[in-house]
Amino acid sequence: MWLIALLVALVATIQLRSEAEVQRSLVGTDATSLAFLIDDLHRANDSLDAEKADLTSLRARLQSGQSGAADQVLQSEADRLRAIEGLIAVHGPGIVMEIDASGLTALDLQDALNNLAAGGAEATDVNGHRLVMGVPIYQTSDGVAIDGVTVSPPWTISVIGDPNRLGLIADLMAQQLRADRRVRQATYRVEADVVIRSVVSAKPFVYAIPS
Amino acid sequence: MSPRHLGSAVLVAIVALATGFVLAGQIKAQLLTPSNQLARYQALVRSVQELEVTNADSRRQIAALRGQIDTLESDAAARSAQTQALRNQVSDLRTHAGLVAVRGPGVEVDLRNGFPGPDTGGQTGYLINFQDVQDVVYLLFAQGAEGIAVNDRRITPLTAFSGSAGEVVIDQGPPQSSPIKITAVGDRNKMVAALDDPSALPGIRARQIQFQLHLTFQGSPDLALPPYDSSLQITHVSPA
Incomplete structure (x- = not known):
């Protein structure tokens, strides 16, 4: 009987302490920061998707083998990069x-x-x-x-x-x-x-x- | 069993039963909320992890696509002198934009979190934040860096730093935290001298004393920077 009572108390104590540990770890975690992070990652992944779509389209134009396609792609890329690097108005x-x-x-x-x-x-x-x-x-x-x-x-x-x-x-x-x-x-x-x-x-x- | 033993057994049984009920009530009342919090927290963490996997996968695909485009451009340039001239221009522009891997002499800067002081009252000054990384990057560019990468993420002309306490987000990459390694290729001696200057990086220096924030650097004759692997789109700008 005493042993049963002791076991019940022990299990209960362990359970309470472990849950308290979990609670402490949650207190240390900023859920709002996680939510902002999710928002940022969604935005970032959307940008990456747009970049993938653009690059896929560029690759298709280059693979088409049409006359002048490579020159057009390269000229357009040069203009874009000059704007990004601040080299043109x-x-x-x-x-x-x-x-x-x-x-x-x-x-x-x-x-x-x-x-x-x-x-x-x-x-x-x-x-x-x-x-x-x-x-x-x-x-x-x-x-x-x-x-x-x-x-x-x-x-x-x-x-x-x-x-x-x-x-x-x-x-x-x-x-x-x-x-x-x-x-x-x-x-x-x-x-x-x-x-x-x-x-x-x-x-x-x-x-x-x-x- | 004697009446005395029987009485003791009944008493123990009642106490154990009462303890069980009290504990069950306690557990039900106090642990339901943390369990729900835990579930919500785990859901948020899972979302972040899934988005990070998608992010890494997209960046791998972008790197692969850029490689394929480079090969196709190279093939086209081999057939036309005009295309070759254009390709040379674009290669140079891509190198300056951070889209090409480069190597050369430079410096490696190591930033690590310090330790929370006993009386900081929840302040996060002991954590490396995005402003620290921004300050080091600006200092290195002002002192002769030609290319910089932060934890192997290449800095581009459009790079922006953001994040919350202890987290550094660069462009569309996943959040990074201490330790942060900033690698710069350029005028090694000038960059080392600037980092050695005790008046440079005042915010980090103050927290080195207060929180034992870690800032070390080392010059090297040959460092490598990876190419940028994310989006470099401009959708609102047109040539004037």
Whole structure:
């Protein structure tokens, strides 16, 4: 009898403790983060599907053997890559953001540009300087420099991309910036056609070799 | 059995029965909710895992398609000097966009989580986050990097970093967490000097002291970067 009572108590204790462990592990897990992650992965997978469809179509055109097909594909690819790398002037829908502040640093500009890139920016210009990832942005004693040129506020950031997504990002950014004591003004407007004429200077690789 | 023993046995049986009922009630009341939470949590985790498998599979297919297209372009270029000239231009552009594997001298940076302090109150400063990776990448590009990969994910002109505490998402890739290895090919000496500068990367340096965040780097004469394996689409931009 005593043994039965002891076993019941032991099993119950083990059960309760193991469930408590599970509960503790759940407390440490952020389910909201998981939900955001699922959303991000859905969006990413949609983009990958679109890329696969495009590449499949390109492959079909090349396999068709039609006269001039390869040249057309290559020319189109060259134009697309020049736009991506900031080597040609471009236009399209997007947003224009104005930030007037004193004391903002290169890190602030990098954060702003990364937020816009995460919001689908396809081409970006700051005060007449074309920016893609890889263009140096750094702090100097005179302020923020883009590829060796100091860019003083106010900053006008022109971005081409999905105007709805960029508008949402710009709105959040403007709200955050207005709460920053260094910022005098932060506004944005959505435009049907943003024109970016600045270009990145092409620099041949010195160290990197295709392999 | 004596009346005394019988009484004891009945008492033990009653106590065991009562304990059983109490425990059953306790288990039912307290464990139902965690069990449901667990099921919901497991469903979320399963979704993430399935999406990550799809993601990896898509990226493999994209890499394969790019390889097939390259072969077809090469065949076409062998038949026409004009096509060959165009292909050379595109190859150069693809190399600069991160679509081609490259190698050369450079630096490897290792970032690892630190340890939560006793009085951090739920802060996540001890975790490597996407801003840390962003800061290192910007520093390396400013100091002569020609190509960069983060945990073998190549950085492109359109790359964006995102994520939550302890997670780093790069473009359309799956989330990554500590340890993070950033590999840069370019001006090795300049990059090493910049990483050695105690005034560089102030956010990471401060957390090195506070949380023992781990930042180490090493120059190398020959490092390899893989090609980008995700989407590089622009659908809103047209030549002006």
